Amino acid sequence: MNIILVGPMGAGKSTIGRLLSHELKLAFTDVDREVEERAGANIPWIFDVEGEEGFRQREAQVIDELTLQDGLVIATGGGAVIRAENRACLQSRGTVIYLMTSVEQQLERTAKDKNRPLLQADNPKQVLEQLIEKREPFYLSTSDIVVKTDRRHPKNVVNEIIRQLKRKELIN
Numbered sequence: 001m002n003i004i005l006v007g008p009m010g011a012g013k014s015t016i017g018r019l020l021s022h023e024l025k026l027a028f029t030d031v032d033r034e035v036e037e038r039a040g041a042n043i044p045w046i047f048d049v050e051g052e053e054g055f056r057q058r059e060a061q062v063i064d065e066l067t068l069q070d071g072l073v074i075a076t077g078g079g080a081v082i083r084a085e086n087r088a089c090l091q092s093r094g095t096v097i098y099l100m101t102s103v104e105q106q107l108e109r110t111a112k113d114k115n116r117p118l119l120q121a122d123n124p125k126q127v128l129e130q131l132i133e134k135r136e137p138f139y140l141s142t143s144d145i146v147v148k149t150d151r152r153h154p155k156n157v158v159n160e161i162i163r164q165l166k167r168k169e170l171i172n
Contacts, residue, residue: 002094
């Protein structure tokens with residue numbers, strides 16, 4: 001069984017994913033890091049050279065390959081749910097957890113991060129609001145579990161995820 005984390009940038013997918021994998025004694029992988037490793041370049045460079053479409057193609061390939069494995073905690077990128085093929089892979093190959101967060105929390109968590117090409121704009125708040133409006137229906141329809149992360153310590157979020165996985169009898 002895979003546990004797959006989805007949600008907007010700044011929701012805590014990587015941080016919570018690492019902690020969750022440790023607690024459940026599963027391997028952790030981050031789709032964005034895997035894309036960068038395979039490309040030999042960071043995400044802003046991929047966006048500059050190949051555009052968002054080039055990045056999304058790389059992302060889809062990584063998601064397909066990772067979700068075919070078993071026993072992983074996978075942190076996806078914020079836009080992974082945009083493509084129907086990704087949603088199908090995520091839903092059929094693991095338990096999907098939506099880490100829900102507010103735009104205000106996203107702004108706080110991403111304010112100094114220059115590795116987020118979509119936020120290199122005059123009005124990052126407006127960008128985040130537009131992204132969540134477009135993507136939230138996909139996060140909700142793809143996920144098996146929804147957990148709010150605003151103003152919560154990552155360990156508390158991990159504990160709630162584990163409780164919900166146990167309640168759904170997905171883990172012992």
